[in-house]
Amino acid sequence: MTPLTGYLMVAALLFSIGLAGALTRRNAILVLIGIELMLNAANLNLIAFWRYGPHPEALTGMMFAIFSIAVAAAEAAVGLGLVIQIHRHAHTTDLDQMNRMKG
Amino acid sequence: MSFAFYLISAISVAGGLAAVLLKNTVHCALALTVVFAGLALLFLQLDAQFAGFAQILVYIGAVAILVVFAILLTKGSETPKDGVFSKTWLAGLAVAAAVFAVFGWTVLQSGAVLPHQTATPQVTVAQIGTALMGRYVLPLEIVALLLTAALIGAVIIAMHEKPENNEEEVAK
Numbered sequence: 001m002t003p004l005t006g007y008l009m010v011a012a013l014l015f016s017i018g019l020a021g022a023l024t025r026r027n028a029i030l031v032l033i034g035i036e037l038m039l040n041a042a043n044l045n046l047i048a049f050w051r052y053g054p055h056p057e058a059l060t061g062m063m064f065a066i067f068s069i070a071v072a073a074a075e076a077a078v079g080l081g082l083v084i085q086i087h088r089h090a091h092t093t094d095l096d097q098m099n100r101m102k103g
Numbered sequence: 104m105s106f107a108f109y110l111i112s113a114i115s116v117a118g119g120l121a122a123v124l125l126k127n128t129v130h131c132a133l134a135l136t137v138v139f140a141g142l143a144l145l146f147l148q149l150d151a152q153f154a155g156f157a158q159i160l161v162y163i164g165a166v167a168i169l170v171v172f173a174i175l176l177t178k179g180s181e182t183p184k185d186g187v188f189s190k191t192w193l194a195g196l197a198v199a200a201a202v203f204a205v206f207g208w209t210v211l212q213s214g215a216v217l218p219h220q221t222a223t224p225q226v227t228v229a230q231i232g233t234a235l236m237g238r239y240v241l242p243l244e245i246v247a248l249l250l251t252a253a254l255i256g257a258v259i260i261a262m263h264e265k266p267e268n269n270e271e272e273v274a275k
Contacts, residue, residue, distance in 0.1 A: 001104065001214070002217065002219045003108070004217050004219055005211070005217065006104050006108060008210045009207065009211075010112045010115065012203060012206035012210060014119050014138070015202070015206065016200070016206070017119040017120060017122075017199075018123070019195075019198070019202055020123060020196055020199035021122065021123035022195075023189075023194075023195025023196075023199060024123075024188050024191075024192040024196060025123070025187060025189065026183065026186075026188065026189045027128060027183075029128060029170065029173055029177065030123075030128065030131060030187075032170070033122055033123075033132070033135050033170065034123065036135065036162075036166065037119055037122065037123075037135070037138060040139065040142050040162070043154075044145060047145075047146050047154055048149060050224075051149040051150060052217070052218050052219050052220050053218050053220065054218055054220060056224030056226065057224060057226070057230075059230065062151055062153065062154055062226070062231070063231075063234060063239050063242075066153070066154060066157055067242055069154075069157055069158060069161050070246045070250060071249065072161075072166075073161050073162075073165060073166060073253075074249055074250055074253035075253075076166045076169055076170070077253050077254065077257040078256055078257050078260065080169050080170065080173040080257075081261035083177060084177060084260075085260050085261055087176070087177040087178075088263070094183065096190060
């Protein structure tokens with residue numbers, strides 16, 4: 001097993017764990033945690049391909065990962081703000097109970 | 104494949120499993136911090152020092168704290184009576200397992216054609232700064248705009264609006 005294969009397998013495992021969390025948990029914050037895990041696994045892939053790819057001095061994969069980190073931070077802030085507002089409105093963060101779009 | 108890689112990977116994956124499976128939401132957030140730290144260490148293993156420290160600063164320093172704040176503000180630390188998993192958990196687990204099967208099969212099948220450069224890339228922070236200010240200056244500006252919009256948007260969304268009937272109650 002080459003090193004890149006190992007990193008890709010770890011990233012695939014983390015992505016699947018995050019996907020399972022996002023699909024199975026009831027709490028909206030835990031769903032966001034699952035999405036964060038998936039984004040991080042994608043970042044690991046980008047960095048691993050940058051490290052073992054043919055032109056690391058071009059910094060493409062590293063820059064992609066850094067911008068991805070910034071976008072994920074923005075996503076987390078807005079997502080958690082939405083969860084707080086929904087909790088204030090519906091008094092729950094249980095996604096199984098949020099089954100109507102009307103306020 | 105070094106021993107450090109296996110150790111850090113095992114800690115990260117165990118942290119990920121804990122973040123998804125634990126009942127107490129605060130414990131989940133702490134397990135998530137372990138995953139972030141493990142991934143930062145994996146970045147350092149991959150000679151990406153800048154990305155590793157950015158990961159520590161942004162994820163452990165900001166996102167994890169934000170998640171804990173949100174849990175405490177929504178009283179999410181109380182374990183619900185009817186379980187922490189949704190009614191359709193079996194379907195979700197099946198989808199995740201299928202996705203992992205496809206990923207794992209693809210990665211293991213394509214092992215021979217994947218690139219494997221062994222030379223350590225010599226990247227200094229000065230080079231990263233030059234690239235950010237040169238070739239990647241437009242994405243950098245867009246990210247700056249996005250972060251400003253997200254900051255203002257998150258504040259406006261989460262802002263506690265005074266209910267309008269307050270004035271009516273005062274008028275009565």
